[in-house]
Amino acid sequence: MVKRMKIKMKYKLSFSEADKLIERYYEGLTTGVEEKRLMDFLSQSKLPDRFKPEQAIFGYFHQKKQKTHFSVRSYISWISAAAVILSVVFGLQFLEAGNRGDYAYIDGKRITDIREVKSQALASLSDIDTGTNEVEESFKNLNNKDLIKDQLNVFSGL
Amino acid sequence: MTSKKNNVMRSIKKYLILTLLVVFGIVPALQAQNDLQISRVFDQYGEKKGVVMVELTDEMLEGYDFSLFKSITITNNPQAADFIRNCLVKDEAGAKKVKQVVSNGIPTSIYLQLPRKNELYRLILFNESFKPEQKITLIYIESKNDSEDVLKLILKKK
Numbered sequence: 001m002v003k004r005m006k007i008k009m010k011y012k013l014s015f016s017e018a019d020k021l022i023e024r025y026y027e028g029l030t031t032g033v034e035e036k037r038l039m040d041f042l043s044q045s046k047l048p049d050r051f052k053p054e055q056a057i058f059g060y061f062h063q064k065k066q067k068t069h070f071s072v073r074s075y076i077s078w079i080s081a082a083a084v085i086l087s088v089v090f091g092l093q094f095l096e097a098g099n100r101g102d103y104a105y106i107d108g109k110r111i112t113d114i115r116e117v118k119s120q121a122l123a124s125l126s127d128i129d130t131g132t133n134e135v136e137e138s139f140k141n142l143n144n145k146d147l148i149k150d151q152l153n154v155f156s157g158l
Numbered sequence: 159m160t161s162k163k164n165n166v167m168r169s170i171k172k173y174l175i176l177t178l179l180v181v182f183g184i185v186p187a188l189q190a191q192n193d194l195q196i197s198r199v200f201d202q203y204g205e206k207k208g209v210v211m212v213e214l215t216d217e218m219l220e221g222y223d224f225s226l227f228k229s230i231t232i233t234n235n236p237q238a239a240d241f242i243r244n245c246l247v248k249d250e251a252g253a254k255k256v257k258q259v260v261s262n263g264i265p266t267s268i269y270l271q272l273p274r275k276n277e278l279y280r281l282i283l284f285n286e287s288f289k290p291e292q293k294i295t296l297i298y299i300e301s302k303n304d305s306e307d308v309l310k311l312i313l314k315k316k
Contacts, residue, residue, distance in 0.1 A: 105204055105211040121212045124229035125312055127295035128283050 013041040015048065022054055193275070195245035196282060199296055200230055202241075208233050222311055225278055226300040231293065239286050239294045246270070246284060253282075256309065271305050279305035283312075 013021065021038045024030045030038070042051060042058040104111045104120045111117060204211040214227040232238045243265060252273050259267035266287075272280035283297040301308050 102214050102217060104213070105209065107207045107209065108205045117212060117214060118217070120210055121214055121227055121229060124210070124212060124231050124295050124297060127231060127287070127293065128285050128297065128312070 195248040199242050203238055224301050229297040231295050233293050234291055242296055281305045
Protein backbone atom coordinates (compact mmCIF):
# COMPACT_ATOMS: atom_id res chain seq x y z
CA MET A 1 0.00 0.00 0.00
CA VAL A 2 2.81 2.41 0.99
CA LYS A 3 4.76 1.43 -2.08
CA ARG A 4 1.71 2.10 -4.24
CA MET A 5 1.25 5.54 -2.75
CA LYS A 6 4.91 6.32 -3.33
CA ILE A 7 4.55 5.37 -6.98
CA LYS A 8 1.46 7.52 -7.27
CA MET A 9 3.23 10.44 -5.66
CA LYS A 10 6.14 9.96 -7.98
CA TYR A 11 3.96 10.20 -11.06
CA LYS A 12 1.65 12.96 -9.89
CA LEU A 13 1.98 15.99 -12.13
CA SER A 14 1.95 19.57 -11.03
CA PHE A 15 -0.22 22.01 -12.98
CA SER A 16 2.79 23.55 -14.72
CA GLU A 17 4.15 20.12 -15.65
CA ALA A 18 0.75 19.19 -16.96
CA ASP A 19 0.62 22.41 -19.03
CA LYS A 20 3.98 21.53 -20.55
CA LEU A 21 2.91 17.98 -21.29
CA ILE A 22 -0.31 19.18 -22.89
CA GLU A 23 1.69 21.52 -25.11
CA ARG A 24 3.98 18.64 -26.07
CA TYR A 25 0.94 16.47 -26.66
CA TYR A 26 -0.56 18.96 -29.13
CA GLU A 27 2.77 19.17 -30.88
CA GLY A 28 2.83 15.39 -31.12
CA LEU A 29 5.97 15.04 -29.06
CA THR A 30 4.69 13.06 -26.09
CA THR A 31 5.69 9.48 -25.44
CA GLY A 32 3.27 6.76 -24.42
CA VAL A 33 4.34 7.03 -20.78
CA GLU A 34 3.81 10.78 -20.80
CA GLU A 35 0.39 10.41 -22.32
CA LYS A 36 -0.51 7.90 -19.63
CA ARG A 37 0.64 10.33 -16.94
CA LEU A 38 -1.35 13.10 -18.57
CA MET A 39 -4.40 10.90 -18.75
CA ASP A 40 -4.05 10.05 -15.05
CA PHE A 41 -3.68 13.70 -14.25
CA LEU A 42 -6.73 14.70 -16.29
CA SER A 43 -8.86 11.98 -14.80
CA GLN A 44 -8.84 13.88 -11.47
CA SER A 45 -12.13 15.52 -10.62
CA LYS A 46 -11.09 18.87 -9.15
CA LEU A 47 -8.92 20.54 -11.77
CA PRO A 48 -8.92 24.18 -12.85
CA ASP A 49 -11.24 25.07 -15.72
CA ARG A 50 -8.37 25.54 -18.14
CA PHE A 51 -7.91 21.77 -18.24
CA LYS A 52 -11.53 21.10 -19.22
CA PRO A 53 -10.97 20.84 -23.01
CA GLU A 54 -8.16 18.32 -22.44
CA GLN A 55 -10.23 16.49 -19.85
CA ALA A 56 -12.96 16.19 -22.47
CA ILE A 57 -10.54 14.82 -25.05
CA PHE A 58 -8.80 12.38 -22.72
CA GLY A 59 -11.99 11.60 -20.87
CA TYR A 60 -13.51 10.44 -24.13
CA PHE A 61 -10.61 8.09 -24.86
CA HIS A 62 -10.48 6.97 -21.27
CA GLN A 63 -14.21 6.27 -21.19
CA LYS A 64 -14.03 4.39 -24.45
CA LYS A 65 -11.23 2.27 -23.10
CA GLN A 66 -13.09 1.66 -19.85
CA LYS A 67 -16.27 0.80 -21.68
CA THR A 68 -14.55 -1.92 -23.69
CA HIS A 69 -13.01 -3.28 -20.51
CA PHE A 70 -16.37 -3.28 -18.75
CA SER A 71 -18.18 -5.06 -21.55
CA VAL A 72 -15.61 -7.86 -21.57
CA ARG A 73 -15.90 -8.29 -17.81
CA SER A 74 -19.65 -8.14 -17.95
CA TYR A 75 -19.62 -10.65 -20.80
CA ILE A 76 -17.56 -13.09 -18.73
CA SER A 77 -19.70 -12.45 -15.69
CA TRP A 78 -22.89 -13.15 -17.65
CA ILE A 79 -21.42 -16.34 -19.08
CA SER A 80 -20.58 -17.48 -15.55
CA ALA A 81 -24.07 -16.55 -14.39
CA ALA A 82 -25.58 -18.51 -17.27
CA ALA A 83 -23.38 -21.49 -16.41
CA VAL A 84 -24.52 -21.36 -12.79
CA ILE A 85 -28.15 -21.14 -13.84
CA LEU A 86 -27.83 -24.00 -16.30
CA SER A 87 -26.18 -26.14 -13.65
CA VAL A 88 -29.00 -25.36 -11.23
CA VAL A 89 -31.68 -26.08 -13.86
CA PHE A 90 -30.10 -29.34 -14.96
CA GLY A 91 -29.39 -30.31 -11.38
CA LEU A 92 -32.98 -29.74 -10.35
CA GLN A 93 -34.30 -31.45 -13.45
CA PHE A 94 -32.06 -34.40 -12.70
CA LEU A 95 -33.33 -34.51 -9.13
CA GLU A 96 -36.89 -34.15 -10.34
CA ALA A 97 -36.39 -36.93 -12.87
CA GLY A 98 -35.10 -39.05 -10.04
CA ASN A 99 -38.26 -38.37 -8.07
CA ARG A 100 -40.51 -38.96 -11.05
CA GLY A 101 -40.92 -42.45 -12.22
CA ASP A 102 -43.09 -45.47 -11.95
CA TYR A 103 -44.22 -46.00 -8.42
CA ALA A 104 -47.23 -46.34 -6.21
CA TYR A 105 -47.91 -45.55 -2.60
CA ILE A 106 -50.33 -47.87 -0.87
CA ASP A 107 -51.12 -46.78 2.67
CA GLY A 108 -47.90 -44.79 2.70
CA LYS A 109 -45.77 -47.72 1.53
CA ARG A 110 -43.80 -47.16 -1.68
CA ILE A 111 -44.02 -49.81 -4.38
CA THR A 112 -41.85 -49.81 -7.48
CA ASP A 113 -42.77 -53.17 -9.00
CA ILE A 114 -43.96 -52.03 -12.42
CA ARG A 115 -46.62 -54.75 -12.74
CA GLU A 116 -48.14 -53.81 -9.40
CA VAL A 117 -47.93 -50.10 -10.23
CA LYS A 118 -49.67 -50.66 -13.57
CA SER A 119 -52.34 -52.79 -11.97
CA GLN A 120 -53.02 -50.00 -9.43
CA ALA A 121 -53.18 -47.47 -12.27
CA LEU A 122 -55.72 -49.62 -14.12
CA ALA A 123 -57.72 -50.06 -10.93
CA SER A 124 -57.96 -46.28 -10.53
CA LEU A 125 -59.04 -45.96 -14.17
CA SER A 126 -61.79 -48.51 -13.60
CA ASP A 127 -63.11 -46.33 -10.77
CA ILE A 128 -63.92 -43.59 -13.23
CA ASP A 129 -67.63 -43.62 -13.64
CA THR A 130 -69.16 -42.89 -16.99
CA GLY A 131 -71.42 -43.68 -19.78
CA THR A 132 -69.20 -43.48 -22.85
CA ASN A 133 -71.92 -41.98 -25.01
CA GLU A 134 -72.47 -39.23 -22.53
CA VAL A 135 -68.85 -38.12 -22.78
CA GLU A 136 -68.75 -38.43 -26.55
CA GLU A 137 -71.89 -36.31 -26.72
CA SER A 138 -70.21 -33.79 -24.50
CA PHE A 139 -67.16 -33.65 -26.77
CA LYS A 140 -69.44 -33.15 -29.74
CA ASN A 141 -71.16 -30.29 -27.98
CA LEU A 142 -67.87 -28.68 -27.07
CA ASN A 143 -66.78 -28.74 -30.67
CA ASN A 144 -70.14 -27.87 -32.17
CA LYS A 145 -70.29 -24.21 -33.13
CA ASP A 146 -73.98 -24.53 -34.01
CA LEU A 147 -74.91 -25.75 -30.55
CA ILE A 148 -76.33 -22.43 -29.32
CA LYS A 149 -78.15 -21.96 -32.61
CA ASP A 150 -79.71 -25.40 -32.29
CA GLN A 151 -80.68 -24.78 -28.70
CA LEU A 152 -82.31 -21.49 -29.59
CA ASN A 153 -84.20 -23.16 -32.42
CA VAL A 154 -86.02 -25.24 -29.80
CA PHE A 155 -87.65 -22.07 -28.58
CA SER A 156 -88.43 -20.67 -32.01
CA GLY A 157 -91.56 -22.78 -32.31
CA LEU A 158 -92.99 -21.63 -29.00
CA MET B 159 -10.04 -2.56 -1.93
CA THR B 160 -13.56 -1.53 -0.97
CA SER B 161 -14.64 -1.22 -4.59
CA LYS B 162 -13.31 -4.73 -5.24
CA LYS B 163 -15.33 -6.01 -2.32
CA ASN B 164 -18.38 -4.17 -3.63
CA ASN B 165 -17.91 -5.68 -7.06
CA VAL B 166 -17.69 -9.18 -5.60
CA MET B 167 -20.77 -8.57 -3.46
CA ARG B 168 -22.62 -7.19 -6.47
CA SER B 169 -21.80 -10.20 -8.59
CA ILE B 170 -22.74 -12.60 -5.75
CA LYS B 171 -26.05 -10.78 -5.44
CA LYS B 172 -26.55 -11.04 -9.19
CA TYR B 173 -25.99 -14.81 -9.17
CA LEU B 174 -28.20 -15.23 -6.16
CA ILE B 175 -31.08 -13.29 -7.66
CA LEU B 176 -30.80 -15.12 -10.97
CA THR B 177 -30.60 -18.49 -9.27
CA LEU B 178 -33.64 -17.74 -7.14
CA LEU B 179 -35.52 -16.60 -10.21
CA VAL B 180 -34.68 -19.85 -11.94
CA VAL B 181 -35.50 -22.04 -8.97
CA PHE B 182 -38.80 -20.41 -8.16
CA GLY B 183 -39.79 -19.30 -11.65
CA ILE B 184 -38.53 -21.45 -14.46
CA VAL B 185 -38.10 -24.88 -12.92
CA PRO B 186 -41.63 -25.25 -11.56
CA ALA B 187 -42.95 -24.10 -14.92
CA LEU B 188 -41.21 -27.05 -16.57
CA GLN B 189 -43.60 -29.37 -14.81
CA ALA B 190 -47.00 -28.90 -16.33
CA GLN B 191 -48.83 -30.38 -13.39
CA ASN B 192 -47.38 -27.93 -10.90
CA ASP B 193 -49.46 -25.05 -12.15
CA LEU B 194 -52.55 -26.94 -11.03
CA GLN B 195 -54.23 -26.91 -7.67
CA ILE B 196 -54.73 -30.67 -7.76
CA SER B 197 -50.97 -31.14 -7.38
CA ARG B 198 -51.63 -30.19 -3.75
CA VAL B 199 -53.92 -33.20 -3.41
CA PHE B 200 -51.12 -35.56 -4.43
CA ASP B 201 -48.69 -33.79 -2.11
CA GLN B 202 -50.99 -33.73 0.89
CA TYR B 203 -52.70 -37.10 0.71
CA GLY B 204 -50.39 -39.24 -1.45
CA GLU B 205 -48.54 -41.00 1.31
CA LYS B 206 -51.33 -41.25 3.88
CA LYS B 207 -53.13 -44.31 5.17
CA GLY B 208 -56.20 -45.36 3.26
CA VAL B 209 -54.75 -43.83 0.11
CA VAL B 210 -53.37 -45.33 -3.08
CA MET B 211 -51.30 -43.01 -5.23
CA VAL B 212 -49.82 -44.04 -8.56
CA GLU B 213 -47.38 -42.31 -10.86
CA LEU B 214 -46.36 -43.63 -14.24
CA THR B 215 -44.16 -41.78 -16.69
CA ASP B 216 -43.81 -42.44 -20.40
CA GLU B 217 -45.57 -45.76 -20.08
CA MET B 218 -47.90 -47.72 -22.25
CA LEU B 219 -50.91 -48.64 -20.18
CA GLU B 220 -53.31 -50.97 -21.95
CA GLY B 221 -52.51 -49.25 -25.21
CA TYR B 222 -52.58 -45.68 -23.89
CA ASP B 223 -49.42 -43.75 -24.48
CA PHE B 224 -49.10 -41.49 -21.46
CA SER B 225 -46.33 -39.01 -20.80
CA LEU B 226 -47.54 -38.83 -17.22
CA PHE B 227 -50.25 -40.69 -15.39
CA LYS B 228 -51.01 -39.79 -11.80
CA SER B 229 -53.88 -41.14 -9.79
CA ILE B 230 -54.95 -41.03 -6.21
CA THR B 231 -57.68 -43.08 -4.60
CA ILE B 232 -58.84 -42.04 -1.16
CA THR B 233 -61.37 -43.97 0.88
CA ASN B 234 -63.65 -42.73 3.65
CA ASN B 235 -62.38 -39.18 3.75
CA PRO B 236 -65.13 -36.62 3.02
CA GLN B 237 -62.77 -33.75 3.89
CA ALA B 238 -60.40 -34.84 1.14
CA ALA B 239 -63.32 -34.89 -1.29
CA ASP B 240 -64.19 -31.30 -0.41
CA PHE B 241 -60.55 -30.30 -0.71
CA ILE B 242 -60.33 -31.86 -4.18
CA ARG B 243 -63.56 -30.18 -5.30
CA ASN B 244 -62.16 -26.80 -4.19
CA CYS B 245 -58.97 -27.46 -6.13
CA LEU B 246 -60.98 -28.44 -9.19
CA VAL B 247 -62.99 -25.23 -9.04
CA LYS B 248 -59.71 -23.32 -9.46
CA ASP B 249 -58.35 -25.67 -12.13
CA GLU B 250 -61.56 -25.35 -14.13
CA ALA B 251 -60.53 -21.86 -15.21
CA GLY B 252 -59.58 -22.11 -18.85
CA ALA B 253 -60.46 -25.80 -19.02
CA LYS B 254 -63.25 -27.50 -20.92
CA LYS B 255 -65.62 -29.36 -18.68
CA VAL B 256 -66.33 -32.57 -20.56
CA LYS B 257 -68.59 -34.02 -17.94
CA GLN B 258 -70.03 -33.13 -14.58
CA VAL B 259 -72.41 -35.17 -12.47
CA VAL B 260 -74.03 -33.38 -9.57
CA SER B 261 -75.69 -35.33 -6.81
CA ASN B 262 -77.66 -33.46 -4.13
CA GLY B 263 -75.96 -30.25 -5.23
CA ILE B 264 -72.46 -31.68 -4.92
CA PRO B 265 -70.36 -32.55 -7.98
CA THR B 266 -69.48 -36.23 -7.76
CA SER B 267 -67.94 -36.64 -11.18
CA ILE B 268 -65.93 -34.07 -13.13
CA TYR B 269 -63.87 -34.52 -16.28
CA LEU B 270 -61.73 -31.59 -17.36
CA GLN B 271 -59.86 -31.12 -20.59
CA LEU B 272 -57.11 -28.65 -19.72
CA PRO B 273 -55.37 -26.28 -22.10
CA ARG B 274 -52.24 -27.79 -23.65
CA LYS B 275 -48.96 -27.09 -21.97
CA ASN B 276 -45.49 -27.81 -23.36
CA GLU B 277 -47.09 -29.63 -26.32
CA LEU B 278 -48.90 -31.95 -23.93
CA TYR B 279 -52.60 -32.62 -23.76
CA ARG B 280 -53.86 -32.76 -20.19
CA LEU B 281 -56.86 -34.30 -18.54
CA ILE B 282 -58.25 -34.38 -15.04
CA LEU B 283 -60.77 -37.02 -14.07
CA PHE B 284 -62.51 -36.95 -10.72
CA ASN B 285 -65.05 -39.33 -9.35
CA GLU B 286 -66.65 -39.90 -5.99
CA SER B 287 -68.70 -43.00 -5.25
CA PHE B 288 -70.44 -44.01 -2.04
CA LYS B 289 -71.13 -47.71 -2.45
CA PRO B 290 -69.96 -49.86 -0.74
CA GLU B 291 -67.93 -47.05 0.89
CA GLN B 292 -66.98 -43.48 0.11
CA LYS B 293 -64.24 -43.61 -2.50
CA ILE B 294 -62.64 -40.70 -4.28
CA THR B 295 -60.59 -41.16 -7.42
CA LEU B 296 -58.60 -38.34 -8.97
CA ILE B 297 -56.59 -38.92 -12.13
CA TYR B 298 -54.27 -36.53 -13.92
CA ILE B 299 -53.04 -37.44 -17.39
CA GLU B 300 -50.50 -35.82 -19.70
CA SER B 301 -50.24 -37.20 -23.20
CA LYS B 302 -48.87 -36.29 -26.58
CA ASN B 303 -52.06 -37.70 -28.04
CA ASP B 304 -55.20 -35.62 -28.23
CA SER B 305 -56.95 -35.67 -24.86
CA GLU B 306 -60.29 -36.40 -26.55
CA ASP B 307 -58.86 -39.57 -28.04
CA VAL B 308 -57.25 -40.52 -24.74
CA LEU B 309 -60.49 -40.09 -22.86
CA LYS B 310 -62.54 -41.96 -25.46
CA LEU B 311 -60.01 -44.77 -25.34
CA ILE B 312 -60.10 -44.96 -21.56
CA LEU B 313 -63.84 -45.01 -21.42
CA LYS B 314 -64.24 -47.50 -24.24
CA LYS B 315 -61.82 -49.92 -22.63
CA LYS B 316 -63.85 -50.11 -19.48
